[in-house]
Each structure stands twice: as C-alpha cells, then as structure tokens.
Amino acid sequence: MSTGFIVLRGGLSLDATERRAERGDILIDGTEIRDCGPCGMAVPDGAIERDVSGSIVIPGLVNAHTHGHGSLGKGRGDLWSLELLLNAGPWISAGRSHEDKYLATMLTAADMIRRGATAVYDLTWEQPRPSVEGMHQVARAYDTIGMRALIAPMMADLSFYDIVPGLADSLPDDLRRTVDGWRLDPFGASLEACREVLATWPFDTDRLRFGIAPTIPMHCTDDFLAACARLSDEFQCPVHTHMAESKLQALNGQLTYGKSLTAHFDDMGLLTDRFTAAHGVWLDPDDMRRMADRGASVAHCPASNMRLGSGLAQIRELCDASVNVGLGSDGSNSSDNQNMFEATRLAAYVSRVLTHDINRWVASAEALEMATIGGARAMGFERLIGRIAPGYKADLAFLDLHDLAYVPLNDAFNQLAYADDGSSVSDVMIDGRFVYENHCFTTIDLDALIADTERAMERLNRDTADRKEIVAALEPHVADHCICFSSRPHHVASICDKHG
Template sequence: MAIVIRDAEVITMDVRTGSTPVTRSIRIEDGVVAELGATVRVQDGDTVVNGRDRLVCPGFVNAHTHSWEYLAKGRYDNLPLELWMLYSYPILGGKPLPPDLVRLRSLLFAVESVRSGVTTLVDDVLETPSQDFAQLDAVFDAYDAVGVRANISGHVINRPFIDTVPYAAEWLPSDVVDQVRATPLLSAADYLDFSQEAFRRYAGRADGRLRYMLAPSGPQRCTDDLLAGATELALAHDAECHVHVLETKTQAVTGREFYGTTLVEHLRRIGALSANTTLAHGIWTTDSDIATLAEYDVCVSHNPVSNLKLGSGIAPWRRYHDAGVTLGLGSDGCSSSDTPRLPEVLKAAALLHKVTEPDHTAWSTADEVLRAATLGGARSARLHTDIGSLEPGKKADLLVYDLNTLAFTPRNRLDLQLVYSENGSSLRQVMVGGEIVVDDGRVTTVDEEALLAELRDRLPGIQAEQDRVESRNTVFHEAFERMYRTCAAEDVGVHRWSGPPGAS
C-alpha cells in the first residue's frame, strides 16, 4: 500500500528547484519516494492525503549533537567551552551510567528531536568514564523504538584531559595531576577493535536506518595512531568519522603549542582527513585550513547556537561556501545549547552571518541554510544518496507543515517563513522511511508521558550525583580559568571573536 500526498507545496532541495516551493504530488512506496511530480499514480488501496494548505520538505539532519548531555540541560551558563567541560565532561568522579538510564535519556532526546522536524541524528555519544556495549546498545535500542534515523558513535578521548590543553597542568597541584594521569585510557588498538566489533554488531540495524560511526574527540585529545586508524576504518566501512576541530581560540593555541601548526594541518600530516571526515565546529580555521578541507572534501558541521552560548566564536560561513566546503547544521549538546531542536539553529545560522561583514551580498541566505540542514547534513553523514532531498529513489524522510497558521500568515515566501517565522508549531507530520513517527504533534512510536514520568521519578538521584561530581571537579577551575584567559590574549592569526579583556 502506498501513501500519496496530493497537491502540496513542496521544497524538494533537488538540483532543479532547490528551496523554492513548487506544487507537487508525492507517491511513497516501501519507505521510498516512488514518484514526485505535477501528477502521480493513485491505485486502489492507496492512502491519499490532501496536500492543499500544506508545505512538505525534507526532514532535517542534526549534523552534530550529543544526546548524552540531555540530563544536564539547563545547568550551566556563562562558561566558555574549556570551563564548561570541567563539569559536563568531568575529569574526576564520574560513574558509569546504567544502560536503562542511557535508554531513557536517549528516548527523550529522540522524542524532542523528531517533534521539531529532525529525522536524522549525528549523535556523538560519549559516556564517562568510558563506554561499553551495554550502554551503546541502549542508544541503538532507543532510536530503533522512536523510529529516527541516526549515526551513533563511540566517542573516545585517549589522552589525559589536563594534557589536551596548554599550560593548565603546570598550574595544578601535583597530586591532582598524578591522579588524572593515572586514570586508565583506551589505546588506539582498543578503540579500533571496539569499533570493528560495533560495525559487526550493528550492521543493518533497523534496515540500515541506524549506523555506527567513529568519533575520535579531537586531534589534541587523541593520539595520532588513533586518529589515522579511525580515518582508515571509516573509509573501509563508508562510515562517518566525526572529529571536534578548532571550536575555540584555546584550540587554535593548542595546535601551535602541541604541533607547531594548525590542528587541520596536523590532521593532514598524519593522514587523518578524508571525504568521510566531518569536523564539528571549525571556527578558528585559517584560509589555508579551509583550502585543505576543500581539497580533501571534508565536511564541517556548523553549530551557531552552541558557539554563541559558549562564546566560542563565529565560523567563517562565506569562506567555506566560496571554497566549496560542504556545511551541515548541528544543535550540539543539550548542555551547551540546551536544545536538540534544529529550527532554532536554522534561524541562528541565517541571522548570525549577517553581522560578520558589511557586504550584504555575502550574507547567509535562506537557501544556503536549508541546504545545510538537509543535503549538507546528509552529505556529512555519508547518507546523501538516501536522504537530504525529495527525489524519486530516496528515502521518504519528510516534514508536513500546516500553512493555515500564524507562522505562515500572510503567505509570502514560504522558504523564508520556514527559516525565519516557523518554530515547529506548524509541524503536523514527520515521516522517516515512509513511517509516520509524529502525527499532529504527537510521537506515535513511544509513550512520551510515561517517559517524562519515569524521568521525574529518577531526577532527584540524578541531580544529587551531578552535584557531587561538579563539586569534585572545582579543583580544576582556577587553573583552567587562567589557561583560558592566557590563550584568549594570544595572537593566533585568526579573528573570530573579540574575547575577554586583553584578548586579541
């Protein structure tokens, strides 16, 4: 049985019409767009949906997020990344989260995501102090239940955290330094073996809707053999290799201090760049870095809301576009942006880059933003042959908006209103692989109220543990504050942010 959506306004994001809405009908068979045109076949037994007064577009791809931060939503403010990480990614005292709580956390994250129009998640999952298969199984199980599409990582840091930033270790008490450096860490071989098993374990999960990806945390946080090995393994499995690079000015200083060059150039030298590589953030890149990323066909996931909240800086949007670097859009984690909802990210991306230069012809456009939220994210996730646009042969991952709402009143340019006016309140249906996972604002696959009730019951214990861990990690704050201010005042030859007093 097929589903036919008749006479809707459709944003296809294909090469012909892009983000310009056109009146089209869509025939969906076996989870795939079978036909799309002015007219399509209708057969006995088909479910026919009246598309008049509806806008249909590809589902959004959240090209960089961390579901594991969901339980820390709304806990922190006015902390730059390196200080915020002391509490959200604790160096000391973290206890393994039980798989049932990982599953609950992931279910709630997926529910909030799909309700806002996200049909694909690039979820960079990290567990403290380390990840095991029981925890990773719980994430896959949750996403399978909700029906979302996802790349799900084993995130790894295999250097002592105090040795991933410059200066700080020399300003900490020696007993604290010794304790951190004595913490067991995975070797490159351990991580690559884990990832090989993950590829085997999750192959074909949910008919290919769920995939494992590699996620070495960053070039300053992982050994060279792990970075190069992860790149090679990703190519072997045509999987995404997801790496945090040049998110902050501190990381620009780190590259110079650790390697005598930029972090992008270091990755190139060790063989850790490929068409399967996605850089999360990529704010403090030089012109030479951008040329290198274009040469290797590397994608960048842009996270404007998180970058603003953490004061990290503004990514060079126009320079990336001019160089031909593919951009996706990400929400980042729920502790650094406090939401997994991508409509807020689209609007932020469309607005932020209008204040970076006076030449209005170089400002970000709604078409570019929608392209990043769909095709760009699909390309970065290595899913571009399956999703990102509405075309015959691609998966039926799509959104249906009601045009009889205030957000679309009066009806002018629907693509602009989708970016600037709509916040998710007009979203009526969300489809993933032809299956309706949201209908009239309600998730159809799981019991949202039961999930919320379970979290309410468990929250006092969760928050008590968060308080304990945060208190233990205040020992690092003074040294990291000094390190942050020292780096902020240094000249790295790139200006992406004014910074605190004394910063260049």
C-alpha cells in the same frame, strides 16, 4: 485492499536548491518516494490518500552534529566556555547506566523529531570507553522512536587537563591529585570495542550506521589517531571530530603540531570524504582548501558556538572553498535544545554580523539546504535523504500553514528560517511511517519517558554530587588559565573581542 502506496495531496513542497515552492502530490511506495507531480496526478488503485493542502512539506531536517547523551545535562551551566564545559564533563556525564544511555538518547531524539528532524549524526559518550552493549542501547533508542542515525562514540586517550599547557601544574595540590585520577585508559580497548561493533552491527544500515569519533585532536595521541585511520579505512566507516572549535584549540594545535589541526589530521590519514569536522570556527583558508580537496564536511553549530563563546564560523568562506556544510544543534548540554529551526535561522544570522556585504550573507534557502542536503552528505546518506524526489526515502516534515509564523504567507523560505521556531511541525514521517502525528508521538509513550528520566536524574544527581563540588572548585582555576592562554594572538579572527 491496500497496495502499500500513500499519496500526499496538495502540499506546498519546498526545494531549497532551486528555491522553489509549489503545490503538488507526492506518491510514497513503502519507505520511498515513488513520484512527485501536479495536484491530482494519477496514482495506483488502492493508494491511501491524505490531504496535506494545509501544510508546507519539507525534507526531514538533518542534524549533522549532536550528542545524544547530552539531554540529561541541559541547563547545567551558564557562563561556561567550551573549556569549562569540558571541565564539567566528569560530573555532568558521569555514572550513566546502559538504561540511562537509552533514556538520554530517546529524549534527544524526541526533541529533534518534534521540531522536524528525521536524521542525526550522534557523537555519543560512554565512560570509561565505548562498549558493544552501550552502542546497541543508543541504536535501540533511535530504532524504537523510528529516527535515522549515524552513531559515533567519542573517544580519547588524553584528558582535558593533560592537553592544556600548564593547566594541571596551575591547580592546587588537592585538585591536581583529583584530576590525575581522571586520566583516561589507553586507546586499545576503545578501538577493539568499535571494531567489534562495526563487524557485528545488527541494524539496517539504511536506517542506523556506526562511525568513530576521536573527539578532539589534541585529546588523542598520534598512535591513537593512526589507529582510527586504519579502522576507518578497513570498514570504510565515517570519522567525526571537534575541529578548531575554540581559539584555545587552534592555538594549542599550532603549539603541539607546528601546523593547524586540519593539516595534522590530514597527515594522519583522517581527512577523507568520510570525514566531518564539527564547528570549524578557527579554520583558515588553507584548512578550508585542504578539506575541500579531500571532500570533507563541516558541521556548523551556530547556537553552541555562541552559547560557549567559541566564535563565529566563516561559513561563506567554507562554501566558496567548496566545502560541504551541514548544520548541527550540538548537544543539549552545550546549546540546551535540539531545534534545527533555530540552527537554520542562526546559520543565516551569524553570516550577517561578519560582513556588511549582503552578497556574502547566507540566505534563507541556502540555510535550509545546509539543514537538509548538507547534513545528509556529511552523514553519507546523500543518496537517501535530504530531498523530496523519486528514489529518496520518505523522510518528511509537515508544517501547519495555519501556524501564525505563516500568516500571511509571503515567502515560505524566509518565514521558515526567520519566523518559525519549529512550533508549526504537526507531523513527521520517516521511512514512509508517521512517527509524529497531530503533534503527538506514535512510537513512544512520552509521559513514560519523562517519568523514567526524572527518576534517573534523582539517582544521578545524588550519585554525582561529589563530582559537582569538585568541578565547581576547579572552575575558577580553569577559567583563569584558559582565558590567559587564549589571549595570545592568532591569524584567524572569529570572535568579536577587542582584546583578541
């Protein structure tokens, strides 16, 4: 009779902190790792044995920043900056039913799991505001597929067209009237919905947690930000925002507040050890020291930072300042996939085009540490996940050593970061259960998910066709205005542009 123990025999386990790769056994008791030891170690009678000697075993990757709803928007734009992506938001995220939210989140989760991710910080979006039912649908998707998640709905009370100086006035009259109709509701209803979600959250908080995401500092009035700080303090819930992602945001922050975005968030009481800043491309040394002093984290998203031309984040400087750094894929509508192997590789590569000093570069094991321990810390799960060690959850990814990325095997860390695109992931375990086995999902019907998504997209494309045309008409005006605004000088240099 089974005792509930599983022993994984002979896998090549990686420890990113120690940069150590060694073969051994892992004993799992229910949802947790009970013991790690040498090959052939003694285990309780009746333990189920599984030979993983043909695998590299790593902690499940942790995606510190994405948008679960974004999977339905992949590939929508090409030459889009961040500001053009925001301009497209009223089209690409419009008209979603609760079932659409469930499908989009499930599709995002599947894309992550098949590439070895087991936990995610999801800044989801619901129009016109978060609802209890909508947030439960997002959570239900992660619960069904078996993924660990921290869900934080993006919220704002000022639209994109409200916050870019002079943008609305630069638009033709008909387009200005249209965007005036896209103004956002007062923030009270959004925060009341979040309060109800927090007070009545029905899910296991070791698996699924809830936070809040005032989406971009300037998109939120100070009254709104102060209310977010009070709500976070009351429930001790995490806060996540897009901080200094683009040069326009950094410049606008100085213009709006007379100080950096980070300094303003600190003044509003939001910069705590529960706070994560996505991107942080245009942070300066004072911002970094301030974040380190408060115990805050940065979610580095190198793929979308380059995809949207936002710039190259100064990750070595953040680490030197003792800021915790996790890695994120960002949403599929801004980086087009959920591949944390890609995020790991790019985190290392980006550091190498910022300086000739090799001692300032991000090494392969360091990038993997960001993709596991760093992300776990940003989510507040650092005592549960991110390591293969007794007492931690059995969230593991298994990489096939016969995948050509590892033939021949010279250095597992280098080859994981630089040779593997995630295709080697054969199995994924979350909470001691295989949710992905032999390259197949065990918790969902992938074919049914694809069919349901295709039907939903037929309807959404039809229902949002008018908004697509409006966004296309707005695009040249938004692009010209934002390029002009962003040409102003700034003391942080995070982009390779001779024109600044």
